[in-house]
Amino acid sequence: MNWFASIGRRGINVLRNLGRALLLLMAILRAPHGLVTRFREFLAQLYSVGVLSLLIISVSGVFVGMVLGLQGYYILSRFAAESTLGVFIAASLVRELGPVVTALLFAGRAGSALTAEIGLMKATEQLSALEMMAVNPVSRLLVPRFFAGVVSVPLLAAMFNALGVLGGYFVGVGLMDVDTGTFWAQMQSQVDFDKDIINGVIKSVVFGVICTWIALFQGYEAVPTSEGISRATTRTVVHSSLAVLGMDFVLTALMFGD
Amino acid sequence: MSALVSIRNLHFSRGDRAIFNGVDLDIPRGKITAIMGPSGTGKTTLLKLIAGQLVPDRGEITVDGQRIDQLSTKELYALRTRMGMLFQSGALLTDLSVYENVAYPLREHTGLPESMIRKLILMKLEAVGLRGARNLMPAELSGGMARRVAMARAIALDPMMILYDEPFTGQDPISMGVLVDLIRRLNDAAHLTSVMVSHDVPESMSIADYVCVISGGKIIEKGSPGQLRASNNPWTHQFIHAESDGPVPFHIGAPSKEVDFLGIDE
Numbered sequence: 001m002n003w004f005a006s007i008g009r010r011g012i013n014v015l016r017n018l019g020r021a022l023l024l025l026m027a028i029l030r031a032p033h034g035l036v037t038r039f040r041e042f043l044a045q046l047y048s049v050g051v052l053s054l055l056i057i058s059v060s061g062v063f064v065g066m067v068l069g070l071q072g073y074y075i076l077s078r079f080a081a082e083s084t085l086g087v088f089i090a091a092s093l094v095r096e097l098g099p100v101v102t103a104l105l106f107a108g109r110a111g112s113a114l115t116a117e118i119g120l121m122k123a124t125e126q127l128s129a130l131e132m133m134a135v136n137p138v139s140r141l142l143v144p145r146f147f148a149g150v151v152s153v154p155l156l157a158a159m160f161n162a163l164g165v166l167g168g169y170f171v172g173v174g175l176m177d178v179d180t181g182t183f184w185a186q187m188q189s190q191v192d193f194d195k196d197i198i199n200g201v202i203k204s205v206v207f208g209v210i211c212t213w214i215a216l217f218q219g220y221e222a223v224p225t226s227e228g229i230s231r232a233t234t235r236t237v238v239h240s241s242l243a244v245l246g247m248d249f250v251l252t253a254l255m256f257g258d
Numbered sequence: 259m260s261a262l263v264s265i266r267n268l269h270f271s272r273g274d275r276a277i278f279n280g281v282d283l284d285i286p287r288g289k290i291t292a293i294m295g296p297s298g299t300g301k302t303t304l305l306k307l308i309a310g311q312l313v314p315d316r317g318e319i320t321v322d323g324q325r326i327d328q329l330s331t332k333e334l335y336a337l338r339t340r341m342g343m344l345f346q347s348g349a350l351l352t353d354l355s356v357y358e359n360v361a362y363p364l365r366e367h368t369g370l371p372e373s374m375i376r377k378l379i380l381m382k383l384e385a386v387g388l389r390g391a392r393n394l395m396p397a398e399l400s401g402g403m404a405r406r407v408a409m410a411r412a413i414a415l416d417p418m419m420i421l422y423d424e425p426f427t428g429q430d431p432i433s434m435g436v437l438v439d440l441i442r443r444l445n446d447a448a449h450l451t452s453v454m455v456s457h458d459v460p461e462s463m464s465i466a467d468y469v470c471v472i473s474g475g476k477i478i479e480k481g482s483p484g485q486l487r488a489s490n491n492p493w494t495h496q497f498i499h500a501e502s503d504g505p506v507p508f509h510i511g512a513p514s515k516e517v518d519f520l521g522i523d524e
């Protein structure tokens with residue numbers, strides 16, 4: 001009977017945390033005026049969450065694009081279909097790899113930092129101090145960070161895609177002698193704006209919400225000790241990654257299932 | 259004159275553990291009240307209950323005539339602008355300078371022009387003797403200085419009451435003396451009501467007008483420092499005179515020595 005009770009307890013805990021996370025998200029979304037009054041804070045966060053993630057995103061984008069160029073060329077050339085290499089690279093990036101890999105990198109680079117920052121502010125009683133100064137920590141701290149994350153992820157994904165296509169072009173056209181004209185022409189005619197680009201953007205907005213939300217929730221609810229913060233940071237990365245991959249399947253099924 | 263804070267039949271627990279079990283306490287206006295007790299008895303928790311950051315399970319807490327647990331968020335925030343709280347660590351906002359930390363409540367809650375804010379900040383920093391430290395960042399301050407900056411911030415809006423959480427812990431004798439002196443001076447000069455939670459007995463007894471000793475979720479004894487020094491309650495006596503053995507045993511419950519040291523089973 002013991003394991004039965006412990007499964008029950010775990011289930012209740014998961015549900016309770018989900019509930020608390022939802023309440024926090026509602027509190028954030030209910031205070032978007034915090035974005036106007038804290039616009040400078042929002043810009044500062046846009047810098048630390050978004051701009052500082054640019055390097056890792058750009059480098060990863062180039063490498064992923066180059067790998068796509070190689071693998072795509074090996075397989076497509078077997079069927080004498082090298083001319084479609086451009087489509088293959090662009091569609092893979094825009095539909096899947098751009099949003100997903102960007103979100104995973106974002107969770108590791110920016111999400112973990114957000115969790116550690118908020119958790120440490122909690123441990124050093126800065127959150128309580130704000131409350132005692134009659135300042136709502138959700139609108140002062142979480143709102144600007146949340147929207148900075150949600151705005152950053154799609155922009156980072158766009159950057160990832162652009163550099164990925166260039167990386168693929170470099171390998172496909174530069175090293176493997178695919179024809180430049182067909183590379184770009186096929187890409188232009190076969191990648192659909194609504195179906196591919198818009199859906200990709202929707203995905204990365206959703207992933208941005210998920211990653212930033214999880215990061216802020218974990219920081220806000222962290223046990224205020226050094227061990228608690230370290231565990232919360234790990235949880236941010238693990239939960240974000242799983243949520244992004246799972247959500248990607250759901251969104252793909254909904255979007256591309258004709 | 260009625261009490262500024264009055265607590266009646268307070269019950270509060272964390273999980274299964276009861277932290278307060280029927281506490282009654284009145285905090286008089288204009289005085290320094292020290293609440294003392296060993297670590298982990300719930301002193302910080304009591305301050306958070308008074309400030310409305312936690313809600314009692316049962317009983318009532320009234321601050322300046324308002325039932326704190328029944329206020330709306332807006333009313334609670336309005337009341338909090340009239341309270342200052344000094345956290346154990348100072349809790350300065352680490353991304354802002356000393357000057358900006360003290361300015362923070364003024365900028366949030368008053369529409370004062372910058373020139374006026376500047377004068378107020380310099381006055382508050384002067385009161386704690388740190389006008390010269392205005393451009394430092396919190397990380398560059400010693401523990402005692404950080405606490406004094408936090409004090410300047412706590413009095414920025416001229417509150418009616420300040421709550422101090424362990425103001426003396428971890429201070430060297432000099433900065434301890436400075437803090438003791440400051441708490442007294444601020445209380446008397448600004449007609450504040452001060453509530454101080456501490457386990458530093460001599461310092462607390464030296465400035466408090468009124469002392470209350472809590473342990474095990476209850477108030478053990480309350481009165482003036484003189485009354486408590488003369489108390490013949492054995493628990494109070496042990497705590498105030500810092501004796502290692504007494505009603506609170508030096509040895510916490512353990513198996514008998516024969517079992518532990520000689521490995522004899524039962």
Ligand SMILES: Nc1ncnc2c1ncn2[C@@H]1O[C@H](COP(=O)(O)OP(=O)(O)O)[C@@H](O)[C@H]1O
Nearest residue numbers: 272273277295296297298299300301302303304
């Ligand atoms: N956020 C919390 N969650 C669970 N238990 C807590 C929390 N904060 C404090 N406690 C527990 O409540 C008790 C009282 O804590 P506290 O008020 O900080 O004591 P004190 O300030 O007297 O040292 C402690 O045993 C502590 O472990």
Ligand SMILES: [Mg+2]
Nearest residue numbers: 301302346424
């Ligand atoms: Mg404490």
